[in-house]
Amino acid sequence: PKEGEPASYTGAVFARDGKAVYVSTDLGAELHRLARIDLATGQQTPLTAPLEWDVEDLALSKDGRTIAFLTNEDGVSVLHLLDTAAGKEKPAPKLGLGAGVIGAVEWHPSGRELAFTFASARTPSDVYSLDVTTGKVDRWTECETGGLSAASFAEPELVRWKSFDGRTISGWLYKPPARFSGPRPVIVNIHGGPEGQYQPGFLARSNYYLSELGIALVYPNVRGSSGYGKTFLKLDNGVRREDSVKDIGTLLDWIGTRPDLDAKRIMITGGSYGGYMTLASATHFSDRIRCAVDVVGISNFVTFMERTEAYRRDLRRVEYGDERDPKIRAFFEEIAPLHHADKITKPLFVVAGRNDPRVPYQEGEQMVATVKKNGTPVWFLMARDEGHGFSKKRNQDFQFYSTVAFVQEYLLK
Structure with a gap:
C-alpha cells in the first residue's frame, strides 16, 4: 500500500471471470491470509481470517470453483480447500503422509485431482496426486536414498x-x-x-x-x-x-x-x-x-x-x-x-x-x-x-x- 505499514503479497492468481485476484497477504494482519481483491474497486476481502497460521501457497482449479492452499503450522504444511462461490473453507481430505513440507500445488484440468510435492524426514521431495473427491493419494515418484531404508x-x-x-x-x-x-x-x-x-x-x-x-x-x-x-x-x-x-x-x-x-x-x-x-x-x-x-x-x-x-x-x-x-x-x-x-x-x-x-x-x-x-x-x-x-x-x-x-x-x- 502507498500509506501505512508495508505488506507482503504472494501467489497472485486471477479469478476465472477476470474480475478479481486471489492472493496471500499480511495486509492489516499479523499473518498471511488468503484474500480476494476486487480489481474494479480495489477492495480486499480476507477469506481465511480465523486461521492462526501463514497461508503460503495457493492454486485455483481450472473451473474457478475451488482454491487449494497451504498453511504453515509450526513448520508443517497443511492442505486446505476453499469454495470460491461461498468464500468459505470446505473439508479437505487428510493426506496421511505425516509431518512434512508440501509444495508445487497444481490442479488437473478436471478439477478433481491435485498434484503436489511432499518431503519429510523419511522421503526426499516426491510427486503425489490427491483425488479431492475420494481422498485417494497416489505417489508418482520415489527418490532413491542411496540404498538405505x-x-x-x-x-x-x-x-x-x-x-x-x-x-x-x-x-x-x-x-x-x-x-x-x-x-x-x-x-x-x-x-x-x-x-x-x-x-x-x-x-x-x-x-x-x-x-x-x-x-x-x-x-x-x-x-x-x-x-x-x-x-x-x-x-x-x-x-x-x-x-x-x-x-x-x-x-x-x-x-x-x-x-x-x-x-x-x-x-x-x-x-x-x-x-x-x-x-x-x-x-x-x-x-x-x-x-x-x-x-x-x-x-x-x-x-x-x-x-x-x-x-x-x-x-x-x-x-x-x-x-x-x-x-x-x-x-x-x-x-x-x-x-x-x-x-x-x-x-x-x-x-x-x-x-x-x-x-x-x-x-x-x-x-x-x-x-x-x-x-x-x-x-x-x-x-x-x-x-x-x-x-x-x-x-x-x-x-x-x-x-x-x-x-x-x-x-x-
Missing part, C-alpha cells in the same frame, strides 16, 4: 521452551536410534536468513550423525524466523539482534532438563546468518558447549556491510541496521563476535567460500586469525572455487568428511 530415518519431535522474556520458542528434535544408550550428545543447527524457518523436511546426509554417530539434532526457530507472524519476525531487528542469541542460551537450559540429552556435549553450528549465531553463541556460551562449526558466517556486521556486494546492502540494512548511522555502527562493533573472540575457548571450525558475494571470505578468515591468538584449536576450510555455501559435490563431500572428523575429535571424545 528410509523407514529407519528418525522422525522429528516438535519441542518448545521458554526464552528469557517468557516468549515460547520452538524447534525440531531428531533423536538417534534406541541402540545408542544413555544421554546423547547434541548438535544445535541454526538456520540462516535470518528470515527463514526450519521445517521438517529431508535431512539427507545429516542422517549420518543420527544413525551412525548417535548424536541428537536440534533445529531451533529462534525469534526473527518466518512462519510465526510479523511481530515475531521483527523481534531481532536492529539493536535487538542479540535477543535471538539469548534464545539459544535458553535452549541450552532446556537441553539440560532432558534426561535423554547430554548437556555436557553440545556443538553449535549454522550457515550464513546461522554462522553469525554460531559465533555469537560460541562467545556467550563457551563454558556450556564442546565446540562450534561456523559455515560462511558473519563475524562483524560492519566489515560484512562494507564488503558484501553493493546490490545487497540496502536490503540487509533493513534487517540488521544501517552501519552508516554512528549509533548502529557502534552497536555492531559492540556485539561483533570478532571483538569477543578471546571468550572462545572451545574448538572452532570455520568454513568459507573464496568467491562468496554475500558473506565475503574475510569474515571467516579474520575470525580464525583472532581466535588462534587464544591458543584455541581452530580448523579453517576455504574452497577457492565456491561461493555462499559449497555447491560442487567434491567440495560438499570434503566439507562433510571434515566436519565428521571435527565432531569425532571434539564432540564425541
Whole structure:
C-alpha cells in the first residue's frame, strides 16, 4: 500500500471471470491470509481470517470453483480447500503422509485431482496426486536414498521452551536410534536468513550423525524466523539482534532438563546468518558447549556491510541496521563476535567460500586469525572455487568428511 505499514503479497492468481485476484497477504494482519481483491474497486476481502497460521501457497482449479492452499503450522504444511462461490473453507481430505513440507500445488484440468510435492524426514521431495473427491493419494515418484531404508530415518519431535522474556520458542528434535544408550550428545543447527524457518523436511546426509554417530539434532526457530507472524519476525531487528542469541542460551537450559540429552556435549553450528549465531553463541556460551562449526558466517556486521556486494546492502540494512548511522555502527562493533573472540575457548571450525558475494571470505578468515591468538584449536576450510555455501559435490563431500572428523575429535571424545 502507498500509506501505512508495508505488506507482503504472494501467489497472485486471477479469478476465472477476470474480475478479481486471489492472493496471500499480511495486509492489516499479523499473518498471511488468503484474500480476494476486487480489481474494479480495489477492495480486499480476507477469506481465511480465523486461521492462526501463514497461508503460503495457493492454486485455483481450472473451473474457478475451488482454491487449494497451504498453511504453515509450526513448520508443517497443511492442505486446505476453499469454495470460491461461498468464500468459505470446505473439508479437505487428510493426506496421511505425516509431518512434512508440501509444495508445487497444481490442479488437473478436471478439477478433481491435485498434484503436489511432499518431503519429510523419511522421503526426499516426491510427486503425489490427491483425488479431492475420494481422498485417494497416489505417489508418482520415489527418490532413491542411496540404498538405505528410509523407514529407519528418525522422525522429528516438535519441542518448545521458554526464552528469557517468557516468549515460547520452538524447534525440531531428531533423536538417534534406541541402540545408542544413555544421554546423547547434541548438535544445535541454526538456520540462516535470518528470515527463514526450519521445517521438517529431508535431512539427507545429516542422517549420518543420527544413525551412525548417535548424536541428537536440534533445529531451533529462534525469534526473527518466518512462519510465526510479523511481530515475531521483527523481534531481532536492529539493536535487538542479540535477543535471538539469548534464545539459544535458553535452549541450552532446556537441553539440560532432558534426561535423554547430554548437556555436557553440545556443538553449535549454522550457515550464513546461522554462522553469525554460531559465533555469537560460541562467545556467550563457551563454558556450556564442546565446540562450534561456523559455515560462511558473519563475524562483524560492519566489515560484512562494507564488503558484501553493493546490490545487497540496502536490503540487509533493513534487517540488521544501517552501519552508516554512528549509533548502529557502534552497536555492531559492540556485539561483533570478532571483538569477543578471546571468550572462545572451545574448538572452532570455520568454513568459507573464496568467491562468496554475500558473506565475503574475510569474515571467516579474520575470525580464525583472532581466535588462534587464544591458543584455541581452530580448523579453517576455504574452497577457492565456491561461493555462499559449497555447491560442487567434491567440495560438499570434503566439507562433510571434515566436519565428521571435527565432531569425532571434539564432540564425541
